[in-house]
Every structure is written in structure tokens, then in C-alpha cells.
Amino acid sequence: MAVTVETLEKLERKITLTLPVGIIQNEVESRLRKLARTVKMDGFRPGKVPMNVVSQRYGYSVHYEVMNDKVGEAFATAANEAKLRVAGQPRITESEASPEGQMAFDAVFEVFPEVKIADLSTAEVEKISTEVTDAAVDKTVEILRKQRRTFAQRPHDAAAQDTDRVTVDFEGKIDGEPFAGGKATDFQFILGDGQMLKEFEEATRGMKSGESKTFPLAFPEDYHGKDVAGKTADFLVTVKKIEAAHLPEVDGALAKALGIADATVEGLRADITKNLQREVKYRLLNRNKQAVMDALIAKAELDLPKSSVQAELDRMVEGARADLKQRGIKDADKAPIPDDIFRPQAERRVRLGLVVAELVRANDLAAKPEQIKAHIDELAASYEKPADVVRWYYGDNRRMAEVEAIVIENNVTEFVLSKAKVTEKSVSFDDLMAQN
Incomplete structure (x- = not known):
């Protein structure tokens, strides 16, 4: 031939x-x-x-x-x-x-292109860290108490205040006309929890059972309901019931209700600390990994295969259609979704995949069996029956491939951090948890 x-x-x-x-x-x-x-x-x-x-x-x-x-x-x-x-x-x-x-x-x-990666010692990466403080544990305890709060009806002449559960009827009109989603009967919300828009909560605060009030409410420009976004409605609200919140005491009974093996306050706080430290570790790893990948892309030079980008675009469009279908959107599989809206993300994924693959090949950063096992063991440790979770992972090639990919990314992250100019930055627990 x-x-x-x-x-x-x-x-x-x-x-x-x-x-x-x-x-x-x-x-x-x-x-x-x-x-x-x-x-x-x-x-x-x-x-x-x-x-x-x-x-x-x-x-x-x-x-x-x-x-x-x-x-x-x-x-x-x-x-x-x-x-x-x-x-x-x-x-x-x-x-x-x-x-x-x-x-x-x-x-x-x-x-596939030739991938040229510049000297990583000139790359700059900001690596963040944080600590799980007593204040973070206290805040989590309060969240758990709120999740188990009970409510008791307040006297008829009591005014609604923050933390109360309020039952209301309301109807909103724009230019005198009702609009979709602007009316409800026996609607409940916790005052001060931010479930309702600020003007709605301010109008309800201080009202008593049986009282009605009309007030203006300006919908934000970025409000999820596009038909009313940026418009001002007149709302009529009637308070029907006000219930005071009662939070459980922080004691052994709360620890037992939460399934803590050591059903004491100390055992509860220790369990919360352990869980928060696990979550912090996960978030820090992802945040620092993202910073490393950004630095790695900036130091790489390569052409992108159009076919690889198109294949990634096709996967992302199909993923979007599957998401629409899961949400119950009619004819989601036929929905016209222009792939250009995903192009920057698709190109980044392909670029990053090629750069990471080259770095792994050139520096022997492939996932080793003991690393994969250690990662699965760590994932399984937070479950009641770790051995069952380990078997669940090892019993499916797709799940094992996902774990292998994560381990490789972690290896790449550690390698780049060992070469780059790293700036350490401490962030608060709240700031870290607020990041997506």
C-alpha cells in the first residue's frame, strides 16, 4: 500500500x-x-x-x-x-x-498538536488556606438548630418579627393588572431569612394577625421572572398567622437526634469540626487546582484541533439538552441550542486537557494504583459502611476512570506548585464557603 x-x-x-x-x-x-x-x-x-x-x-x-x-x-x-x-x-x-x-x-x-510549556518557575500562583475556627463550628451548630426548630402560634396582638414564621395571602398587580406568580394563599415564610424580597419583608415586619397592607415592590433588573424584572408592582398582603420559632437546646439530646455516636456537646462539636475540615480541604484543593490550571494554560503554546473542540461542543450541547429534559422542558431533545455559547468553555477544556496530558507524559505524573486506592479510601471514610463504598467504586470502570482523572489533576497541581512562584494567602472560613 x-x-x-x-x-x-x-x-x-x-x-x-x-x-x-x-x-x-x-x-x-x-x-x-x-x-x-x-x-x-x-x-x-x-x-x-x-x-x-x-x-x-x-x-x-x-x-x-x-x-x-x-x-x-x-x-x-x-x-x-x-x-x-x-x-x-x-x-x-x-x-x-x-x-x-x-x-x-x-x-x-x-x-494532535505539539504542546510547548514554558518554564514553570516563572509561573505565578496564589495558593489560599483557611482554618476551621470555633466561630465556624458555632455557626454550623446554629444552622443545625434552625433546621430542627419548631413553631408555636403567637398571641393575636403580637407583631411579626425576625425568625417568626408568617402565613400570608398576597396579590401583586402591575399597572392595575395581575401577573403570573403574583398571587398566593396561605403562603408561609420565615421573616428575616431572605426568602422574600427586601421590600416584602419590610412591609410584613411589625404587622399583626388579621392586618392587611398595600405597598410598592420594585423587582430587580436581574430578577429571575423576566416578565416582571425591572418593574414595580403594588402588593396587597394580609397576615393570617404568626408563629414564634423555638430552637432546640445545644445538649446531648440534639447530638443524639443528629446521629452523633458520642451523644454529647463535645462529641457534636468534634463531629462538626471533622466534617467542616473535610469540606474545607475539598474547597481549598479545588480553588488552588483552578489557580494552577489557569497558570498552566498561560504558560502553554499549542494549536487546538477543530475536531476535538467540536466533539466537546457536541457533548456540552447534549448535556444542556439532558438538563432541560430533567427539568421537564417539553421537546428538550429538539431544543435549538447554538453551540457558540459553549465555545470558550469547550476550547478551554480541550486546551487544558492537551496541556495536562503533555505535562503528565513528560514528568511521569500518571495516577498510581496506591494513589487511587488512597483517594477512594478517603472518599469512603465519611460513609457509615466504607467497605461498601470502596466496592462500589472498584465495581465500575467509569467511576474508576473519574477517580483516576482526579488523582492525575492532583498530581499536576502538586507538581506545578513545586515549580511555580507561590504566594500564600489566608482567607476566612466564610469567604471560602461563599465561593462557588
């Missing part, structure tokens, strides 16, 4: 493949004979269908199948001999000019 490789532009290449016609014909005949031994057709016993009938019925499809197989094999062999790292699928078309007794094909495709 003669192989010719041409460079078209940047990463695009073309290989001209030639196959002897006789090889194609022999393979087609071989497959048709094999098919004739089992094919069933009306009027003939199995295995007794004449070859000319089999050929007439199945010849085209078998020929098409053989062509795909043989051309695919020829392309793989040629690419391997030329030591080409092919990105995506080739576009193969039959050539107009074929030598006598041969069939010629042009395969146009992309190759």
Missing part, C-alpha cells in the same frame, strides 16, 4: 490510500459465501439459497461494509506507520484518479 502524507494547514493532514480491487472483491465474496450458509429466504431451505440470489439481495450492503472495514484498517495502518497521533475521525472520500486495478481514497484529518 502506497502512503502519501500531506500537510494542508496547521494540524490538518491528508493521506492518500490505495487498495487493490482484488482484495475488496475477494473479501466481499468470502462474506457472501459465509452469509449464504445461514441466510433465510422465502422459497429456500436454510443454507440452500443460490449465491446469485444472495449476491443480488445482500451484495451492496456487504460491499459497503467491506469498504468501510478495509479503508479503516488501511488508514489505521498508514497513520501508525507515519507515527501520526490522529485527533478525531478522518473524512474519507474516494479519489477521482485511481491507478489501474486499485481503488484510491483521500483521508483528511487532524493530528
Whole structure:
């Protein structure tokens, strides 16, 4: 087989493949004979269908199948001999000019780029850290108490105040006309929790059961309801019931209700501290990993394979459609979603994937079995039955691949941090938890 490789532009290449016609014909005949031994057709016993009938019925499809197989094999062999790292699928078309007794094909495709990574010692990375303080534990205890609060009706003449649960009827109108979602009956919310817009809470605060009030409410420009965003509505609210909140005491009973093995206040705080430290570790790792990846991309030079970017775009669009379907959107699988809105993210993913792969290859940063095991053991430790979780991971290749990818990213992060100019920065617990 003669192989010719041409460079078209940047990463695009073309290989001209030639196959002897006789090889194609022999393979087609071989497959048709094999098919004739089992094919069933009306009027003939199995295995007794004449070859000319089999050929007439199945010849085209078998020929098409053989062509795909043989051309695919020829392309793989040629690419391997030329030591080409092919990105995506080739576009193969039959050539107009074929030598006598041969069939010629042009395969146009992309190759993976050469990735050049500059000296990482010149990269600058900000690495953040934080501590789990007593104040953070106190705040979490209060959240847990609120989650288990009970309510008791306040006297009829009591005014609504923060932490009360208020039951109201309300109706809003814009320019005298009702609007969708602007009316509710027996609607409950906790005053001061920020569930309602600020003007709504301010109007309700201080009202008593049985009272009504009309007040203006200006919807923010970025309000999720686009029909009312940026507009001002007049609301009529009637308070029907006010209930005072009662939070459980911080004692052994609360610890027991939360399933803490050491059902004491000390045991409760120790368990909360352990969980917060785990969450802080996870968030710090992700935040610092993001900073490393940003620095790594900035130090890399490469061309992006269009086919790889398009494949990533296709995955992201399908993911968006699946998300719409999960939300109950009708005909979500047919929704027109322009892939350009995902292009910057898709290009970043492809770029980062290629850069990370090169760094891993050049510096032996692949995930080792003991690292994968340690990561799974750490994930399983927070569950009631860790051994079951470990088996769950090892029982699925896809889940194992996800763990392996995380371990590789962690290896890359540590490697870059060991080379780069690292600036340490301490952030508060609240600031860290507020970050996405």
C-alpha cells in the first residue's frame, strides 16, 4: 500500500490510500459465501439459497461494509506507520484518479498538536488556606438548630418579627393588572431569612394577625421572572398567622437526634469540626487546582484541533439538552441550542486537557494504583459502611476512570506548585464557603 502524507494547514493532514480491487472483491465474496450458509429466504431451505440470489439481495450492503472495514484498517495502518497521533475521525472520500486495478481514497484529518510549556518557575500562583475556627463550628451548630426548630402560634396582638414564621395571602398587580406568580394563599415564610424580597419583608415586619397592607415592590433588573424584572408592582398582603420559632437546646439530646455516636456537646462539636475540615480541604484543593490550571494554560503554546473542540461542543450541547429534559422542558431533545455559547468553555477544556496530558507524559505524573486506592479510601471514610463504598467504586470502570482523572489533576497541581512562584494567602472560613 502506497502512503502519501500531506500537510494542508496547521494540524490538518491528508493521506492518500490505495487498495487493490482484488482484495475488496475477494473479501466481499468470502462474506457472501459465509452469509449464504445461514441466510433465510422465502422459497429456500436454510443454507440452500443460490449465491446469485444472495449476491443480488445482500451484495451492496456487504460491499459497503467491506469498504468501510478495509479503508479503516488501511488508514489505521498508514497513520501508525507515519507515527501520526490522529485527533478525531478522518473524512474519507474516494479519489477521482485511481491507478489501474486499485481503488484510491483521500483521508483528511487532524493530528494532535505539539504542546510547548514554558518554564514553570516563572509561573505565578496564589495558593489560599483557611482554618476551621470555633466561630465556624458555632455557626454550623446554629444552622443545625434552625433546621430542627419548631413553631408555636403567637398571641393575636403580637407583631411579626425576625425568625417568626408568617402565613400570608398576597396579590401583586402591575399597572392595575395581575401577573403570573403574583398571587398566593396561605403562603408561609420565615421573616428575616431572605426568602422574600427586601421590600416584602419590610412591609410584613411589625404587622399583626388579621392586618392587611398595600405597598410598592420594585423587582430587580436581574430578577429571575423576566416578565416582571425591572418593574414595580403594588402588593396587597394580609397576615393570617404568626408563629414564634423555638430552637432546640445545644445538649446531648440534639447530638443524639443528629446521629452523633458520642451523644454529647463535645462529641457534636468534634463531629462538626471533622466534617467542616473535610469540606474545607475539598474547597481549598479545588480553588488552588483552578489557580494552577489557569497558570498552566498561560504558560502553554499549542494549536487546538477543530475536531476535538467540536466533539466537546457536541457533548456540552447534549448535556444542556439532558438538563432541560430533567427539568421537564417539553421537546428538550429538539431544543435549538447554538453551540457558540459553549465555545470558550469547550476550547478551554480541550486546551487544558492537551496541556495536562503533555505535562503528565513528560514528568511521569500518571495516577498510581496506591494513589487511587488512597483517594477512594478517603472518599469512603465519611460513609457509615466504607467497605461498601470502596466496592462500589472498584465495581465500575467509569467511576474508576473519574477517580483516576482526579488523582492525575492532583498530581499536576502538586507538581506545578513545586515549580511555580507561590504566594500564600489566608482567607476566612466564610469567604471560602461563599465561593462557588
